[in-house]
Amino acid sequence: MSVVLSPGSVEDAVAMLAEHAEAMPLAGGATLVAMRNAGLVEPTHLINLDCIAELRGIERDTTGGIRIGAMTRHCDTAACNDLTGSLLVLRRAAGMIANRVVRNMGTMGGSVANADPAADYLPALACCDAVLEVAGPEGRRKISIHDYVQGWYETALEQGEIITAITLPAPVAAPSAYRKIARVTGDYATASCAMALDPDGKGLRAAIGACGPGPLRDRDAEAVLRGRLDDPEAVLDFAACLAALADPLDDVRGSAEYRLRLIPRLITSVLSEIALQTEVA
Amino acid sequence: MSKKILHSLNLNGEEVEVATPAGATLLETMREDLRILSAKRGCNQGVCGACTVLIDGKPVRACLTLTARCEGHAVQTMEGMGGDRVMATLQRHMVESGGVQCGFCTSGILISARELLEEDPAPSRAAVKTALSGNICRCTGYRTIVDAVCSAAEELAQ
Ligand SMILES: Cc1cc2nc3c(=O)[nH]c(=O)nc-3n(C[C@H](O)[C@H](O)[C@H](O)COP(=O)(O)OP(=O)(O)OC[C@H]3O[C@@H](n4cnc5c(N)ncnc54)[C@H](O)[C@@H]3O)c2cc1C
Ligand code: FES
Ligand code: FES
Numbered sequence: 001m002s003v004v005l006s007p008g009s010v011e012d013a014v015a016m017l018a019e020h021a022e023a024m025p026l027a028g029g030a031t032l033v034a035m036r037n038a039g040l041v042e043p044t045h046l047i048n049l050d051c052i053a054e055l056r057g058i059e060r061d062t063t064g065g066i067r068i069g070a071m072t073r074h075c076d077t078a079a080c081n082d083l084t085g086s087l088l089v090l091r092r093a094a095g096m097i098a099n100r101v102v103r104n105m106g107t108m109g110g111s112v113a114n115a116d117p118a119a120d121y122l123p124a125l126a127c128c129d130a131v132l133e134v135a136g137p138e139g140r141r142k143i144s145i146h147d148y149v150q151g152w153y154e155t156a157l158e159q160g161e162i163i164t165a166i167t168l169p170a171p172v173a174a175p176s177a178y179r180k181i182a183r184v185t186g187d188y189a190t191a192s193c194a195m196a197l198d199p200d201g202k203g204l205r206a207a208i209g210a211c212g213p214g215p216l217r218d219r220d221a222e223a224v225l226r227g228r229l230d231d232p233e234a235v236l237d238f239a240a241c242l243a244a245l246a247d248p249l250d251d252v253r254g255s256a257e258y259r260l261r262l263i264p265r266l267i268t269s270v271l272s273e274i275a276l277q278t279e280v281a
Numbered sequence: 282m283s284k285k286i287l288h289s290l291n292l293n294g295e296e297v298e299v300a301t302p303a304g305a306t307l308l309e310t311m312r313e314d315l316r317i318l319s320a321k322r323g324c325n326q327g328v329c330g331a332c333t334v335l336i337d338g339k340p341v342r343a344c345l346t347l348t349a350r351c352e353g354h355a356v357q358t359m360e361g362m363g364g365d366r367v368m369a370t371l372q373r374h375m376v377e378s379g380g381v382q383c384g385f386c387t388s389g390i391l392i393s394a395r396e397l398l399e400e401d402p403a404p405s406r407a408a409v410k411t412a413l414s415g416n417i418c419r420c421t422g423y424r425t426i427v428d429a430v431c432s433a434a435e436e437l438a439q
Contacts, residue, residue, distance in 0.1 A: 001284070002304035004349035026347070030327060033306060033345040037325045046304065048350060075339075099415030101333055101340045101393060185414040 002036070006048040010055070010135045010164055013047050017160045018137050020045040025162050027071060027110030030102055055109065055164060058082060064170030067133075070109025070163045075100070077108060086128070086196045087168055089176035093124035093194065096178065099186045109163040112148075115155050115214070118188040118253070122149065123209030124178055126217045127194035128168050136161030149214025174199045175277035179270045180209075181262055183253060190253040193266035197274050202227050204274075206238075206267060211259050212247040235271060239264035290351055292317070293361025301348050307356065308332045308343035319359035319388040323417070330416030333389035334358050340396050359388040367395055370437055374429040382420035390416045394430045403434055 004026070007013040017023050023045035026032055035041045049055055055071040058080050066082055077083070077094035097103055097111075097120050111121050112132065122145075130145040137160050148156050157163070176196035180189045192209035203226035208216040221241035228234035248259035285300040292315070301310040308325075311317040311334075323329035325344045332343040335357040362368045371391050374380070381387050390413060397404055397412035404412070409430045410423075418426060 001302050004304055004347055006349075029345045029347060029350075030342075033347065034326045037306070037344065046347070048347075050350060100396065100412060101330065101342060101415050102327060104339045105327075105341050105345060185411055 002043050002046045004046045004048055006051045008051055014135055016047050023047055025049055027107040028105040030106040031114050066168045068108055068166045071107050074103035074106045085171040085173045086176050087171040089127055089178045089194045089196055090124045092178040093120040096180050108166055113163055115149055115153055117213050118210040123192055123194040123207040123215040126207035126215040127196055127205050131167045132163055133165040134161045135164050152213040172199045175274040177270055177274050191259050191262040193270045195270045208242050208263055216242050216245045218242055239267040288348055291355045305348050306344055307346040307348050307351055310348040317358055321385050330389040331386050333392045340392050367398055371433045374433040378425045378429040380426040380429040386418040
């Protein structure tokens, strides 16, 4: 049975994690308590991050950039009016996680820390070029989302480090969208796609989820595609570049082969969805 | 025996003191220590919805919520919702439409349905199905439950 400690500051939380070797940070508990109930983890101490003001809320900085506190619940991200244009993709991804009740509990920091390959935030954050702010025994640092996932459930977080916030560049007026293919509403993704158009409409940024340990994004292939979005061959070539990066699992949600086939379909369908948004706008 | 810790909780509008094992979930504390039995333990994984309760008015999974984190927050279960007009209407329609068979899922379903009607008083059938997608029922086949929520919404709108 675990002792629950509730630090009031990031520094205290980091100190408690350093003091107790078998301690784990507790965000919403949506994954951690489920794992503990199943006997998969047995933390001696749970460091409850819910009383730390710094980890709460969504703010805009002076340049228009957005800082999402690690303890922000999915329901609040899904309702956030600051996530517009190029950042709408993140708001949409939040609204497709599980169901209302789980969205009232789960947090962005917890989801990112957990790095489930099929979870919804990582592809959306990769599409938004997010940066993670972390704090640990060695002090504070930033990690680009593109350097974050290093293997299956393996991340750039060091022992004793916590995520304090997720920061995003200022939104620009350009359409973005998130599409999730799942067996039923509320399930984890079989495959997913986060996409944002460049403001001039000539290029795009895209990340595929649930087809490898981390989100798939190919910025070189995006550069090649720029200026050729209305050429279906070029779009399929682009999708093939992403599929070449994939390392999909065979699991209950779908076979590896099925997932590979979903990648070009996701890219073409999400692209036509956001192209339509531009025409309407 | 694991060590018990004393917590003070605001449960269904009353202040209660309870001794519960360190790190216990709200579901364990309610069922084992307080004998509040409306919330059921189905999966203990957050998946089935049978343990859904309200904290500060919002539905959450009691099986994933630690009792230690409930101090200073208002916990509500079906036991404390008899006087709520929306809930009473939902309950009556559930009984009349045959939305209750064994009853294991019922309190979780009602709490999720009540939140839906608060946000969307005239939901479509599709919206009802989406809102209840996190609540599993092994008996009814769901149609009678969706019927109940839709007809309760109609009655409440009158
Ligand atoms: C029924 C169900 C369905 C779900 N469906 C989906 C889905 O469709 N899509 C999806 O993306 N997710 C889904 N999830 C997962 C959900 O989004 C969780 O919110 C998420 O995995 C993290 O949970 P949490 O924020 O409560 O963190 P916790 O469970 O509290 O923590 C998760 C892990 O992260 C660590 N941690 C937490 N916060 C921090 C931090 N700030 N810094 C460092 N480490 C930290 C913890 O120690 C733990 O190891 C589902 C969960 C459930 C129960
Ligand atoms: S027992 Fe909590 S969701 Fe199943
Ligand atoms: S009535 Fe039996 S599980 Fe729903």
